Amino acid sequence: xxxxxxxRAAPVAPDEQIVGAIAIYxxxxxxxxxxxxxxxxxxxxxxxxxxYPLHGMDELLGRGPSRLGYVAAAAGLGATALAKGVQWWxxxxxxxxxxxxxxxxxxxxxxxxxxxxxxxxxxxITVAGMLAVFNGLPRYGSALLRxxxxxxxTCNRYGLVIDAADKRxxxxxxxxxxxxxxxxxxxLLTRPxxxxxxxxxxxxxxxxxxxxxxxxxxxxxxxLVFRYGGEIPPFDFMKRQQRVGAQRPAAFFPDQPGMRLPxxxxxxxxxxxxxxxxxxxxxATSLVNxxxxxxxxxxxxxxxxxxxxxxxxxxxxxxxxxxxxxFPKAPTLHSAKAREWNDGRIYAxxxxxxxxxxxxAAQIARTDRWQIIHYLRVLQRSQNARExxxx
Amino acid sequence: MTEPTSQLTSQPFSPPEGLKxxxxxxxxxxxxxxxxxxxxxxxxxxxxxLVLFVFTVTLGLGCLFLVALEYTVNATWSIPLRRISxxxxxxxxxxxxxxxxxxxxxxxLYEWTxxxxxxxxxxxxxxxxxxxxxxxxxxxxxxxxxxxxxxxVLVGGSIRQDRTPDPAFGRRARRFSPVFIxxxxxxxxxxxxxxxxxxxxxxxxxxxxIYLLVxxxxxxxxxxxxxxxxxxxxxxxxxxxxxDHFYNLGALLFALNTAWAYIAFAQFLLIxxxxxxxxTVWYAVRSRGGWGTxxxxxxxxxxxxxxLALLSRSAKTDLRRLRxxxxxxxxxxxxxxxxxxxxxxxxxxxxxxWQELWIPLAAIALGILVWIRQSKNSPMIPTGDPxxxxxxxxxx
Numbered sequence: 001x002x003x004x005x006x007x008r009a010a011p012v013a014p015d016e017q018i019v020g021a022i023a024i025y026x027x028x029x030x031x032x033x034x035x036x037x038x039x040x041x042x043x044x045x046x047x048x049x050x051x052y053p054l055h056g057m058d059e060l061l062g063r064g065p066s067r068l069g070y071v072a073a074a075a076g077l078g079a080t081a082l083a084k085g086v087q088w089w090x091x092x093x094x095x096x097x098x099x100x101x102x103x104x105x106x107x108x109x110x111x112x113x114x115x116x117x118x119x120x121x122x123x124x125i126t127v128a129g130m131l132a133v134f135n136g137l138p139r140y141g142s143a144l145l146r147x148x149x150x151x152x153x154t155c156n157r158y159g160l161v162i163d164a165a166d167k168r169x170x171x172x173x174x175x176x177x178x179x180x181x182x183x184x185x186x187x188l189l190t191r192p193x194x195x196x197x198x199x200x201x202x203x204x205x206x207x208x209x210x211x212x213x214x215x216x217x218x219x220x221x222x223x224l225v226f227r228y229g230g231e232i233p234p235f236d237f238m239k240r241q242q243r244v245g246a247q248r249p250a251a252f253f254p255d256q257p258g259m260r261l262p263x264x265x266x267x268x269x270x271x272x273x274x275x276x277x278x279x280x281x282x283x284a285t286s287l288v289n290x291x292x293x294x295x296x297x298x299x300x301x302x303x304x305x306x307x308x309x310x311x312x313x314x315x316x317x318x319x320x321x322x323x324x325x326x327f328p329k330a331p332t333l334h335s336a337k338a339r340e341w342n343d344g345r346i347y348a349x350x351x352x353x354x355x356x357x358x359x360x361a362a363q364i365a366r367t368d369r370w371q372i373i374h375y376l377r378v379l380q381r382s383q384n385a386r387e388x389x390x391x
Numbered sequence: 392m393t394e395p396t397s398q399l400t401s402q403p404f405s406p407p408e409g410l411k412x413x414x415x416x417x418x419x420x421x422x423x424x425x426x427x428x429x430x431x432x433x434x435x436x437x438x439x440x441l442v443l444f445v446f447t448v449t450l451g452l453g454c455l456f457l458v459a460l461e462y463t464v465n466a467t468w469s470i471p472l473r474r475i476s477x478x479x480x481x482x483x484x485x486x487x488x489x490x491x492x493x494x495x496x497x498x499x500l501y502e503w504t505x506x507x508x509x510x511x512x513x514x515x516x517x518x519x520x521x522x523x524x525x526x527x528x529x530x531x532x533x534x535x536x537x538x539x540x541x542x543x544v545l546v547g548g549s550i551r552q553d554r555t556p557d558p559a560f561g562r563r564a565r566r567f568s569p570v571f572i573x574x575x576x577x578x579x580x581x582x583x584x585x586x587x588x589x590x591x592x593x594x595x596x597x598x599x600x601i602y603l604l605v606x607x608x609x610x611x612x613x614x615x616x617x618x619x620x621x622x623x624x625x626x627x628x629x630x631x632x633x634x635d636h637f638y639n640l641g642a643l644l645f646a647l648n649t650a651w652a653y654i655a656f657a658q659f660l661l662i663x664x665x666x667x668x669x670x671t672v673w674y675a676v677r678s679r680g681g682w683g684t685x686x687x688x689x690x691x692x693x694x695x696x697x698x699l700a701l702l703s704r705s706a707k708t709d710l711r712r713l714r715x716x717x718x719x720x721x722x723x724x725x726x727x728x729x730x731x732x733x734x735x736x737x738x739x740x741x742x743x744x745w746q747e748l749w750i751p752l753a754a755i756a757l758g759i760l761v762w763i764r765q766s767k768n769s770p771m772i773p774t775g776d777p778x779x780x781x782x783x784x785x786x787x
Contacts, residue, residue: 055786065704100666108663111656 016190018171019143023160023178023186024152028054030182031158035060038160041177045163049144049153071129072122079121083114143189157184274361280348287344291370301375304368308360317379328356333376334383343373406763407625414763418756424749435746437496438736439729443750444489445586446610446728447757449603451483452538453611456575458545462561462568468639470782471632471772475622476615477546481765483538485757490531493586497524500736503592515592522589530585534578541571550768552775561777579604590735594673598658603731605651610724612647616640617717618762620710627771631783634708638787641707641716645697648720652694676734681742689730693723725751 012018025031031048038046039062046061048054091097092104102109131137144150144161153159160178162169168177175186192200201207244250244258253260267273276283291297312330314320319332332338338346350369353359364372381389429436454476461469498504503522509515515522544567552560580600588599596602619640622628662670677686700706700716707713729747773779 069704102664102666108656108660111660 012171012188012190015193017193018164018188018190020164020189021162021169021171021174021178021187022049022144022147022149022189023180024149024184025158025160025182026156026184027182028158030180031160032057032060034160034178034180034183037180038162038178042168043162043166043177045166045169047161047163049159049161051154051156051158054158066134068126068130068134071133072126075125075129076118076122079118080114082121083117084110087113141191143191146191147187147189149185149187161189271366274351276348277352280345280352280354283348283351284342284345287347289343289347289370289373291367291374293374297371298374298378300368301371301373302378304364304372305375308364309372312357316383317376318383330357334380339380339384343370346373346376406759406766410759411763414756414759417752418760421749421752421756424745424752428746428749432740432746434499435737435740437492437499438733439747439750440489440492440496441500441586442725442729442732443753444486444493445603445732446725446750446754447482447486447489448582449607449610449724449728450614450754450758451480451486452575452579453607453609454480454615455483455538455541455545455611456572456608457611457615458549459541459568459571459575462545462564463572465565467778467782468636468785470776470779471629472615472619472636472640473549473776474769474771474773475618476611477549477773478762478765478769479611479614479618479758480542480546482758482761483542485761487535494528494531497527501589501592503589518592522592527585530581534582537571537574537578541575545571549773549776553769553773554775556775556777558777576600576604579607587731587735590732591673593669596658596662596670596673598654598661602651602654602658605647605654606724606727609644609647609651609720612640612644613717613720613724614758616644617714617721620714620717622771624710624714629772629783632772635785635787637710637713638704638707641701641713644713644717644720645701645707648694648697648701652698655694673735676738677730682730682734685726685730685742689723689726692719693727697723722751725754 023034025034028050031050031054035046035048035057039060044062048057048061050057087110088105091106091110096104098104099106144153147153149157149159162174162178164171171188174188178186242252246258248258249256250258262268276286309317310321311323312321312327313333314330317333319330321330347369349357350364350372351359351361360369425436428439457469457476458473458480460466461473493500502508503515503518504524509519509522520526545564548560548564551557580603583600583603587603588595616637619628619632620637623632623637659674662674665671676682697716697720700712700719706716729743729750733742776782
């Protein structure tokens with residue numbers, strides 16, 4: 001027989017608020033019929049509760065395909081653009097680095113990062129979006145969980161839920177609206193009014209004690225761990241590996257020095273070996289200054305002269321440098337000999353050194369040596385100017 | 392158990408006349424073109440016959456792989472569609488016929504068959520113990536032995552089950568299939584090394600076997616999808632095989648095709664990044680002139696188009712769209728096999744010309760005729776499988 005007592009909505013307590021209604025059925029078919037009837041009556045905010053997924057229920061409820069796919073697509077495309085943009089900015093704009101001659105914007109090399117980032121963003125945002133946007137989570141409780149029927153609904157009963165936000169939802173009439181011969185029970189779903197929730201649950205003594213207790217426990221234990229536990233280095237295997245320290249011997253080279261000499265017979269890219277070692281006169285006759293006299297080459301020469309020559313030879317190349325007390329006095333470069341020497345001869349001195357002057361080939365690049373010579377000529381002319389040099 | 396199927400499906404498939412006409416027409420056109428092609432350029436025709444051979448093998452193996460995969464993962468939804476794959480796996484025995492011109496033309500195709508070439512090159516000298524004709528033929532025989540064993544056990548057993556229902560067969564097949572899949576992966580890896588990679592004997596890529604395997608899987612699922620969608624549209628499949636079955640086929644096709652792109656890109660990236668001359672030469676040949684165009688068409692045709700066409704959910708359940716995409720992917724796969732093989736053999740001449748036209752025509756003719764022949768004696772769904780009824784009511 002039809003149970004009238006169970007089929008009536010229980011009275012609602014004054015501090016409770018109605019959030020919906022649920023009708024209980026004994027079989028999926030009865031539920032499906034009820035769903036169709038409710039939709040015919042114009043209800044739109046419907047949902048069903050069942051112990052297991054019911055095939056076809058989405059269609060009966062009039063749900064279209066989920067829009068979650070668009071979230072995933074947007075997240076994936078956004079992550080793709082982000083990954084490509086970041087890699088382009090770092091590798092091609094902000095810090096261009098030539099790696100094995102590959103183009104700076106190396107598309108194939110950027111694909112793995114792009115792909116991984118796309119998968120990561122798309123999956124995380126899709127899951128988060130599903131929970132937050134489509135399922136309305138996190139939720140600290142559901143009115144459904146307060147229903148008398150929730151145990152049956154996870155076992156062998158099927159429920160039709162109508163949200164109170166439905167335009168046709170009227171608490172007094174909804175039980176009649178949802179009347180079908182097979183309905184087993186009906187209940188209005190309620191929850192405490194929000195104000196009461198805050199006053200009774202949040203401002204309650206046990207909750208506040210718990211909150212303070214957890215805070216104290218967490219801060220005390222953190223303090224103790226850092227005070228007595230010491231630092232736990234995370235990944236220091238790179239720091240602890242065998243390596244060459246600057247100016248230190250290296251254990252893994254049998255002959256010790258950490259700074260290695262180049263292999264015998266190798267020359268650096270774009271360089272040529274100096275062909276006149278020990279033959280400065282030969283250099284004088286064979287070498288010609290390859291650098292043109294320009295404003296740029298002269299100012300570069302001046303800059304290099306200041307860095308490498310001035311402290312011994314003096315600002316004007318007159319041999320009055322600042323290091324005269326500690327080092328043998330450097331000669332003036334305005335002597336007749338120095339002025340008559342051609343560029344190649346001076347280049348030989350710069351390259352190999354002479355008397356107390358050490359070789360500068362290792363410190364000063366080839367072109368710079370030629371530019372220093374240009375600047376030296378300027379200094380020589382400035383100290384030995386003739387009348388026609390005056391403007 | 393109730394009688395699950397309609398009258399249509401328990402009877403053998405009677406092919407529509409149009410299908411047969413298409414097959415005979417394609418066969419006739421292919422024969423004419425093949426004759427002209429042989430008369431003008433024998434090496435090119437031999438290369439193309441190698442393409443057709445490898446393509447057919449991958450189709451057959453791909454279908455057989457699907458059958459073995461179903462047993463391995465104990466899938467239910469695919470049972471009603473399994474027989475289609477089983478029929479099409481019948482291409483495997485027929486591929487042996489296509490191997491004949493290749494085997495007779497080894498000397499024209501493979502540089503390593505010439506002793507003096509091998510002896511004059513220190514790298515090739517080291518490969519003599521592997522790359523020699525007797526061992527090549529022995530491996531060839533082993534591949535076919537493994538594949539035939541799988542074919543006879545899985546396909547033969549399933550068809551026997553129709554006549555004399557034998558519940559123990561499913562258990563045997565589920566135990567046999569994982570082992571067979573392992574052997575299949577190993578054999579197809581070495582087959583790809585032997586038949587394709589050794590065309591350029593200096594070059595090597597350790598991912599090459601996986602590349603061909605994934606290609607074969609894509610081809611198998613595409614062929615099964617094409618046949619299943621055609622049968623469904625023409626009303627040869629029971630009404631219960633519906634949206635959700637085809638959705639799964641479409642999703643598998645989508646996933647495997649993307650996996651192919653993933654593997655293809657992985658191979659390219661490592662070689663591009665390493666930038667070693669003896670590795671990049673293989674791609675250098677394929678990025679110049681007409682071959683560069685073919686490579687571009689392959690990227691778009693084998694990845695971009697199917698990816699976009701199958702991306703949406705509705706595309707995977709739209710039978711007509713699914714059928715077109717499946718056919719398109721098969722076309723892309725034959726181009727892929729052609730792209731793997733031809734640039735290694737001939738660097739001169741047009742990348743693709745009328746001489747290649749007979750390959751797809753012959754493949755169409757062969758596919759249809761073998762399918763008709765295989766499906767003559769057994770129903771289109773495995774009526775003897777005890778789980779068929781359950782599988783027909785599959786829903787996502």
